[in-house]
């Protein structure tokens with residue numbers, strides 16, 4: 001492998017041919033301000049100290065690296081789970097929002113905007129805005145607001161204002177358009193808080209570096225348990241790709257570590273009801289970034305589908321598009337049914353009910369051939385409480 005810089009973009013914000021900042025001219029000053037300052041701020045001692053303190057006392061880090069004994073016996077390998085499900089608010093998303101809210105404050109911003117699809121990023125954003133006493137405006141498609149009513153209620157309890165996106169399909173991409181419009185109109189005091197490794201440069205790199213804490217902890221914890229810093233396999237589900245970027249980060253430039261990315265095949269790749277961008281995506285621009293996305297021949301974004309709301313995204317971040325085309329990562333896809341069964345299996349064998357997103361990562365254990373000595377780390381990105389109704393309906397519980 002020649003290119004050993006898989007985890008950071010070049011100076012123009014590209015991972016191979018993917019990435020960059022394809023944005024309306026009105027946003028240049030905002031993006032430029034962020035680009036010129038983000039690295040210096042997030043790498044400063046002052047920032048690191050505040051960020052790590054909040055991750056410890058507020059988020060509950062380090063999250064455990066748990067040796068799953070019964071799962072290991074079943075699949076004949078040494079399987080470890082990175083327990084992001086134990087983070088405050090129930091998933092990895094809070095690692096990123098804690099970091100970006102500190103960055104927003106250092107940039108002197110007073111007002112936070114974000115878009116959300118399923119509501120999970122909206123909740124993580126509203127949470128840190130409450131913590132920091134900053135105004136919080138969340139854009140959400142009108143249809144998503146109906147589908148995800150409990151998360152709308154959570155955000156309101158946390159003090160956020162929810163603005164419905166009423167145009168187009170009234171889902172995530174329409175909410176994104178509204179958020180960008182807001183940012184154009186309020187360039188001075190407003191910070192746009194993006195929830196995954198997507199969007200214009202420098203967001204994918206910023207979010208990856210804030211989630212990298214996951215793999216940094218894994219290295220230390222694995223060393224403590226096995227005297228090895230590198231596992232043989234790292235497995236994560238990919239929606240936009242932030243939990244995956246976080247657990248891959250320190251391992252991407254270590255060629256001996258096998259990287260597995262798991263996407264949602266929904267009802268099946270060829271059914272028209274899927275979110276498997278690595279199989280169905282083509283080159284295009286989404287959310288200000290050049291990457292792979294699911295689109296029609298004339299460039300209309302296709303509505304994705306997955307039983308899991310967090311994987312229901314029509315693209316993948318530019319880092320992941322590059323990992324795919326450079327073959328650094330192996331992409332696999334898992335249907336709704338396979339993911340639900342894997343979620344039930346994890347519940348019964350380890351006493352852990354996973355988010356349906358995370359259950360996708362476990363479903364590929366059925367299809368990988370391990371050696372008995374292999375060390376496998378799976379990112380358990382979130383807990384399943386939010387998905388109880390889907391589990392009930394699927395299994396007639």
Ligand SMILES: *Cc1c(COP(=O)(O)O)cnc(C)c1O
Pocket residue numbers: 091092093120195196197237238239240241242243244310311355357358381382383
């Ligand atoms: C949002 C979410 C995902 C998908 O987002 P990524 O940016 O791909 O990580 C995965 N798992 C859980 C639990 C989520 O909440």
